[in-house]
Amino acid sequence: MISHPTLTELSEAIAAFDAEAPAPGDARHAFLARVADNARATVAREAEQGAQLETEAIERLKALLGCEGDFTKLNADLCEALRSGGMSTRDPALLAHLRATAIGQIRIDQPSYGGLEALLASD
Amino acid sequence: MTPGQGGNLTAMDVAAALDRLAPRLSPTATVARNARRLSGGASLETWAFDLDDGSPLILRRRPDGALPRDTALPLSSEAALIRAADTAGAPAPSVVHVCEPGDDLGEAYVMHRLEGETLGRRIVRDEAFARVRPGLARRCGEVLARIHAVPIDDLPPLATSDAKGELARYERLYRQMDAQRPILEAAFRWLGSIAPPAPQRPVLVHGDFRNGNLMIHPGHGLVGVLDWELAHLGDPAEDLGWMCVNSWRFGEWRRPVGGFGDYADLLAGHGGDITLERVKFWQALGSLKWGVMCLMMYQSFAAGADRSIERAMIGRRTSETEIDLVALMEAA
Numbered sequence A: 001m002i003s004h005p006t007l008t009e010l011s012e013a014i015a016a017f018d019a020e021a022p023a024p025g026d027a028r029h030a031f032l033a034r035v036a037d038n039a040r041a042t043v044a045r046e047a048e049q050g051a052q053l054e055t056e057a058i059e060r061l062k063a064l065l066g067c068e069g070d071f072t073k074l075n076a077d078l079c080e081a082l083r084s085g086g087m088s089t090r091d092p093a094l095l096a097h098l099r100a101t102a103i104g105q106i107r108i109d110q111p112s113y114g115g116l117e118a119l120l121a122s123d
Numbered sequence B: 001m002t003p004g005q006g007g008n009l010t011a012m013d014v015a016a017a018l019d020r021l022a023p024r025l026s027p028t029a030t031v032a033r034n035a036r037r038l039s040g041g042a043s044l045e046t047w048a049f050d051l052d053d054g055s056p057l058i059l060r061r062r063p064d065g066a067l068p069r070d071t072a073l074p075l076s077s078e079a080a081l082i083r084a085a086d087t088a089g090a091p092a093p094s095v096v097h098v099c100e101p102g103d104d105l106g107e108a109y110v111m112h113r114l115e116g117e118t119l120g121r122r123i124v125r126d127e128a129f130a131r132v133r134p135g136l137a138r139r140c141g142e143v144l145a146r147i148h149a150v151p152i153d154d155l156p157p158l159a160t161s162d163a164k165g166e167l168a169r170y171e172r173l174y175r176q177m178d179a180q181r182p183i184l185e186a187a188f189r190w191l192g193s194i195a196p197p198a199p200q201r202p203v204l205v206h207g208d209f210r211n212g213n214l215m216i217h218p219g220h221g222l223v224g225v226l227d228w229e230l231a232h233l234g235d236p237a238e239d240l241g242w243m244c245v246n247s248w249r250f251g252e253w254r255r256p257v258g259g260f261g262d263y264a265d266l267l268a269g270h271g272g273d274i275t276l277e278r279v280k281f282w283q284a285l286g287s288l289k290w291g292v293m294c295l296m297m298y299q300s301f302a303a304g305a306d307r308s309i310e311r312a313m314i315g316r317r318t319s320e321t322e323i324d325l326v327a328l329m330e331a332a
Helices: A007-018 A027-065 A070-086 A092-109 A114-121 B011-025 B073-087 B120-125 B131-149 B163-176 B180-196 B236-245 B263-270 B276-302 B309-331
Strands: B032-038 B045-050 B056-061 B095-098 B108-112 B203-205 B215-219 B221-225 B232-234
Touching: A007 A027, A007 B120, A007 B276, A027 A070, A027 A092, A027 B011, A027 B309, A070 B180, A092 A114, A092 B180, A092 B236, A114 B309, B011 B032, B011 B045, B011 B056, B056 B073, B056 B180, B056 B215, B073 B095, B073 B108, B095 B203, B131 B203, B131 B221, B131 B236, B163 B276, B180 B276, B180 B309, B203 B236, B236 B263, B263 B276, B276 B309
Parallel strands: none
Antiparallel strands: B032 B045, B045 B056, B056 B108, B095 B108, B203 B232, B215 B221
C-alpha cells in the first residue's frame, strides 16, 4: 500500500547500489551506504508490518466511505472526496483514519522520528 | 576544456582559478591554498580555501550546465542580498568578490568563511552549544526582524509570493505527480480555508531560514545566515514558521524553534509584531511544502533522472511531514 517509492522500487534501488564498485575512500559512496542500510531496515519493517497495515486501512476506509474496493481504489476515492470538498477535513472519523495511517507508515519509514512520539504524547 | 563552456571544472581547475584570483581577494595575498569541495547541495558547489595571508574564504559556484531551481536566484543576486543583510545588521558572511567571466569560475562568488557549526543535530544536542542554545530562539527572531526591515527598493529582482499563492503552487506540483496522499489532500483544503491575506507591505523573506542553514558558534551563537537562494518578497511570518517545522528540530520536538527554543522567544525577538497563529499557519504550510518536495525528489528517481538510493529513500520522508500535519490538524 505504500508508494513513492514502493517496496519493489526500494529493493531495486538497494540492489543497484550493492552492485556498484566504489573507488576506495569515496565519501559519497560511504554516505549512500548509510542510506542503503536505512533502506534495508525500512524494507524489513514493511515486510513485517505492511500487510496488517493495509488490512486495517481497508477496514477503516470502507467504514469512512461506505463503499467497497481494494486499498488503491478506496484510497483514491478518499483523496477525491477531500479534493472536491465532499468530505470535511474536520470529520472526526476522517481524522482518526489519517492519524492511524500516519502512525502506521512512520513506524515503517522512520520509527525514530520525533513527530511519532509527539503525536502519541498528544493523546 | 575551456571553463564555463561545457563540462565541469575539476578540483585542479578551481584551485588554479582561485590562485590567479588571490591578489584581488586580499591586497596582502599572492596565492590560494587548500581548495577543497565541501559536501552539500547538488544544485550549488561550496568550496573552502585559504589565502597565503591567512584569510579563510568560501567559494560558492553553480556547476557548469546546472540550471537553477525554478525559484532559485542567480548567485550575483544572492551575493547582493547577503551584502544588504550585512548592511542591515543581520549576521552574514561578508561577500569579498562576485566572479566575472575572466575569472574562469563560471557563476560564482567568494565570501568570508565563518567559524562555527551548521549541522542541526550537533547544534541541538552537543554539549559545546549548551551555553548558547537558551538564547538562540530570541536571537533568531531579532535577526529575522533585521532581514525583514531591509529596504526592498534597491534589491535585485525578486519574486513576490503570499500564502494563497504558495498553496496553489505546491498543489499544482503535487497534482503533477499523481500521488494519492489523503493527509496532503486534507492539508491543502484545511490550509486553504485559513490562509492569511497577503501582507500589506511585502518584506524581504529569506525563504530557507532554518536550523541547518545557520552558522552557530559555541561562544557567540548565531554568527551567519547562509543559503539565500530562495529569498523573495512576502510575509515575514513565513520565515518564522519555516524555522519551526518539525523536520528541522532534529529529534528535539518539544522545542519548536529549530529544536532549541520556544515560540514565545522567537516572537518576542522579532518585536512582538507577528501572531503565533500566523506563524503556525506558515509552519504547517512549511511541512506540507517539504512533503511535496520529498515526493518531487523521489520523482526524479522514478523518472530515471537520478536512480540513486538517496533519491528513492527521500520519498519515504514524506510520511514525516504527514504525521506532523496530522498533529497540527488535530490541534486546530
